[in-house]
Amino acid sequence: MTGATEELVVQRLRKRYGDHTAVKDVSFTLPPGSSLGIVGESGSGKTTTVRMLVGLERPDGGTIRIGGRDRSAPARGRAERLARAREIQMVFQDPYLSLDPRVTVGQCVEEVLRLHFPMETTARRERVAELLDQVGLGEREAAALPGKLSGGQRQRVAIARALAAEPRVLVLDEAVAALDVSIQAQVLELLGTIRREVGIGFLFVTHDLAVVRHITDEVMVLREGQVVEAGPTAGILDAPHHPYTRLLLSSVPRRGWNPGDAAAARRSLG
Amino acid sequence: MTTTVSPAPPSSGALRRRRGLGGLRVLGQGPLFTAGVVVLAVLVLIAVLAPVLAPYDPDVLDLSASLTGTSGDHLLGTDQSGRDILSRLIHGARTGLLGPLLVVGVSTLLGTLIGMVAAWRGGWADALLSRSMDLAFAIPGLLLAILLVAVLGSGMAAPVIAMAVAYTPYVGRLVRGIARQEKARAYIESYRVQGWSGWTICLRHLLPNIAPTVFAQSAMNFGYVLMDLAALSFLGFGVQPPTADWGAMINEGQSAIQQGAMLPALAPSACIVLAVVAFGIVGEGLADRIAKRER
Structure with a gap:
C-alpha cells in the first residue's frame, strides 16, 4: 500500500465546509506514471479532493504524500513551497479562466x-x-x-x-469538459502521448466515462465524499459492482438508451 | 456619499480582453465621456499654468474697485476686496485639485493595501480588517475633519488627513470585494499551484487585473472629495484666506449677493459643479467600459 513504489499516497482524507462534509474518507494510491480516473457526479467531492492534493484547500484530516513527502499541512518557506509545486501540477477546467x-x-x-x-x-x-x-x-x-x-x-x-x-503527478480537473467534442479528442490524444513520453502520473477528474475509458488505467468512483468502488478501469466499466457505478454507466446516452430507466435508478438509490 | 463600482459577475471568457489601464482610451466612449475628459484636462492645465494664465495677482486688494461687475478689465468682475475673480478662480483650481489628489492618492494606496490583504489572507486577518473598516464607516468624514482642525489648527492638513481616513474604507471595501472574486479565479489559483508567494501573485498579477476598476472608482471619489473639501473651506475649516479657494470664495461672496453681485459666489460654485460632474462622468464611463469588457 505505501512505500517507494507508490508516487502518490492519500490516506483517510477529510474536508468539511461548515455542516457539510465534502470529503468523508478518501484513500487511494497512484503508482509512478500510471493514470487514475476519479469519477462521480457534481458534489461528489472529486474536485475538493484534488484541490487538497495541489494545496488549494487544507484538509481537515488524513495525509497526502508524494514521493514520501507529506503535504497535508501548509508549506513552510519558499524552498518547500517550490519543492511541492514540482511534485504536482494541475490543469483547470475552464481554459478561458485559467490563463x-x-x-x-x-x-x-x-x-x-x-x-x-x-x-x-x-x-x-x-x-x-x-x-x-x-x-x-x-x-x-x-x-x-x-x-x-x-x-x-x-x-x-x-x-x-x-x-x-x-511535476511527478499531473491533475486534470475536468480538463476537456469545456472543449468541443472534436477538440476533446485532440487534447486527450495529446495527453496520452505526453504520458508515454514524459512518464508522468495522471489524476483525471471527470464525469465523462468515455474519457475515463480512453485515458485511465484505474478508476475510483466517488459518491458523497466516499469511495464506493475502485479498481482497473476496464473491469469497473464493464462489470460494475456498486449500484451507483451502474447508475453512472446507465446515464450515458447510447444506442437504445432510455433516459427514464436512468432517472428511475437514480431515484431508487436515494 | 460614494457609489461602489459593482463588478460584473464572473463568466466564461470574462477575462478575455482585460489589459492594464486600457480604460484610459477616450475614443468610442460617447460624447459625454469625451466632454468630461476634456473638462478635466483643461482644469489640470489651468491649475498647472495658473501663474501664466491669470491676468492679475489673485491676492492683490484694490478697495476702490470693489464689486465692479464684468468689464473688459475684469472679465468676471471683482469681489468685495477688489480682487480679480477670474484670477482667483484660476489659482483656486490649484488648491481645488491638489487637496483631492492627496486624499485620493493616500486613500487609494491604503485602501488597496488593506483590501488586498483582507481578501488574500482571509480568516482572522479579514475579520479584523473588515470590522475595522466597518468601524471607520461609522465616523462621518466632515465631523472627523472638524475634530482634527481643532487639534491641528486650520489649513489644508487637517481636512486632507480626515478625508483620507474617511475614504480609505470605501476603497478598502471595494478592493476586498473584487480581489476576493479575482482570487477565486483559476488563473490566480494556477499561480498558487505553481508555487509563487502570495505577495508576488498579489502585486504582479492580482493588482494589475483589478487596477482599472479601482482607478474608475478613484476618479469618482476625486469629485466627491473635491466637494467635501470645498464644503470644509466654505465653513472656514480648510484653506485660509487670502489663499484663493473655490469653497472659501463662495463663503466670501455670500454677502455680495445681497448687494446684487452674483458672480463672486456663483462663479466658484459653477467651477465646483463642473469639476464634480466631470469627474463623475469620467469615473462612471470608465466603470461602464470595464463592465462591458468583462461581459
Whole structure:
C-alpha cells in the first residue's frame, strides 16, 4: 500500500465546509506514471479532493504524500513551497479562466521556468519553445495573448505551463469538459502521448466515462465524499459492482438508451 | 456619499480582453465621456499654468474697485476686496485639485493595501480588517475633519488627513470585494499551484487585473472629495484666506449677493459643479467600459 513504489499516497482524507462534509474518507494510491480516473457526479467531492492534493484547500484530516513527502499541512518557506509545486501540477477546467489575460503564452510558460529552474535566458527560451512544441503550439501562439487563442489552444497552453515545472503527478480537473467534442479528442490524444513520453502520473477528474475509458488505467468512483468502488478501469466499466457505478454507466446516452430507466435508478438509490 | 463600482459577475471568457489601464482610451466612449475628459484636462492645465494664465495677482486688494461687475478689465468682475475673480478662480483650481489628489492618492494606496490583504489572507486577518473598516464607516468624514482642525489648527492638513481616513474604507471595501472574486479565479489559483508567494501573485498579477476598476472608482471619489473639501473651506475649516479657494470664495461672496453681485459666489460654485460632474462622468464611463469588457 505505501512505500517507494507508490508516487502518490492519500490516506483517510477529510474536508468539511461548515455542516457539510465534502470529503468523508478518501484513500487511494497512484503508482509512478500510471493514470487514475476519479469519477462521480457534481458534489461528489472529486474536485475538493484534488484541490487538497495541489494545496488549494487544507484538509481537515488524513495525509497526502508524494514521493514520501507529506503535504497535508501548509508549506513552510519558499524552498518547500517550490519543492511541492514540482511534485504536482494541475490543469483547470475552464481554459478561458485559467490563463492570466495580461500575460502572453510564451511568458506564461517562461515564468514557471524562471521560478523553478535557474538557467540562462537563451536556454530558457529554448525550453519554452520545446514545451510549447510538445503541445503543438508554435512561435506565433507564443507571442499571443490568451484572448487571441481558441479554447483548445488555451488548454494546450495550460498543459505546457503545468509540464514546465516537471511535476511527478499531473491533475486534470475536468480538463476537456469545456472543449468541443472534436477538440476533446485532440487534447486527450495529446495527453496520452505526453504520458508515454514524459512518464508522468495522471489524476483525471471527470464525469465523462468515455474519457475515463480512453485515458485511465484505474478508476475510483466517488459518491458523497466516499469511495464506493475502485479498481482497473476496464473491469469497473464493464462489470460494475456498486449500484451507483451502474447508475453512472446507465446515464450515458447510447444506442437504445432510455433516459427514464436512468432517472428511475437514480431515484431508487436515494 | 460614494457609489461602489459593482463588478460584473464572473463568466466564461470574462477575462478575455482585460489589459492594464486600457480604460484610459477616450475614443468610442460617447460624447459625454469625451466632454468630461476634456473638462478635466483643461482644469489640470489651468491649475498647472495658473501663474501664466491669470491676468492679475489673485491676492492683490484694490478697495476702490470693489464689486465692479464684468468689464473688459475684469472679465468676471471683482469681489468685495477688489480682487480679480477670474484670477482667483484660476489659482483656486490649484488648491481645488491638489487637496483631492492627496486624499485620493493616500486613500487609494491604503485602501488597496488593506483590501488586498483582507481578501488574500482571509480568516482572522479579514475579520479584523473588515470590522475595522466597518468601524471607520461609522465616523462621518466632515465631523472627523472638524475634530482634527481643532487639534491641528486650520489649513489644508487637517481636512486632507480626515478625508483620507474617511475614504480609505470605501476603497478598502471595494478592493476586498473584487480581489476576493479575482482570487477565486483559476488563473490566480494556477499561480498558487505553481508555487509563487502570495505577495508576488498579489502585486504582479492580482493588482494589475483589478487596477482599472479601482482607478474608475478613484476618479469618482476625486469629485466627491473635491466637494467635501470645498464644503470644509466654505465653513472656514480648510484653506485660509487670502489663499484663493473655490469653497472659501463662495463663503466670501455670500454677502455680495445681497448687494446684487452674483458672480463672486456663483462663479466658484459653477467651477465646483463642473469639476464634480466631470469627474463623475469620467469615473462612471470608465466603470461602464470595464463592465462591458468583462461581459
